[in-house]
Amino acid sequence: MTSSYPCTLCCRPTTMWCSRCQRAWYCSAQHLETDWPRHRRECLASSAITPAPYQLVAGTVSMVPQLVTVTGLLFSPEQERPHVVTVHCQPAQLPQQGVCPTPLVQDFFTDSQPQSVVLTQGLNGDSLRFPLHLFYCPISLARGAPVNRAIYRITSGAAPKAWCGPVLVLKFNGSRKQGYSDASTNDLPALSAYFLNYK
Structure with a gap:
């Protein structure tokens, strides 16, 4: 083809x-x-x-899936601010409608296999048009260290419990979550609301 x-x-x-x-x-x-x-x-x-x-x-291009790249927000524990990073995503081996690519995020997490959560609500409980996919280190959260300085800063230290370890945020390209688009600092208010409510 x-x-x-x-x-x-x-x-x-x-x-x-x-x-x-x-x-x-x-x-x-x-x-x-x-x-x-x-x-x-x-x-x-x-x-x-x-x-x-x-x-x-x-030559002829076969339908072998190519890596897709998007930008994400990386909250590193040792940094004062989140920074934009490039994240590669592996599409499904067989092109199928509605199958989301798999983000290759392991390089951002050295302590353990990351886990993830999807944010579908932003400030005041409003639905997000573009849900946010957060990847985090469960070991850092369990041991309570290292405190993530970038998250501490965007919440002005007002969160009841400090978030620990690295966090990588990707943005879905729509509410059906079939792919990713570029995340940016425009997503910080919804993220701040989430981290302020973390207990």
């Missing part, structure tokens, strides 16, 4: 991709070369044997 994707530089439909990472699409070798100073920072080899440094490959 042949599919075309938009060129990373000009959005013209193309079936050619960077052979090194196989995740960036270009309509010509010139566009890959032009974009290479930016793309090289995100170009991760898809296998141990890679062309150096890149080349454009044309």
Whole structure:
């Protein structure tokens, strides 16, 4: 099955991709070369044997799922503010309507396998159009350390119980939770309300 994707530089439909990472699409070798100073920072080899440094490959695109990237908010215990991070998501092996990609979040959690909770309500109990998916470290919460300074700061220290350990927040692209969109600092009020009510 042949599919075309938009060129990373000009959005013209193309079936050619960077052979090194196989995740960036270009309509010509010139566009890959032009974009290479930016793309090289995100170009991760898809296998141990890679062309150096890149080349454009044309051909039929199979329906093998490609990693999807979104931005999330990372609340690190040692930082005063949350920061925006890139999170890769693995789509389902077989494309199916309504199946949400799996976020690859383990690298953000060194102590244990993260657990998650979905926030569907924001301030004053209003429903969120775009629910928030929080990943956290259950071991840090159980032992009560380290206190998350970024969360302490956004709640002005008014929460009845301090949140501990790292937290990663992703935003669903709608109430049906079939995919993710980019999270941003605009999501902080709903998150602050959640952390203020945590007991």
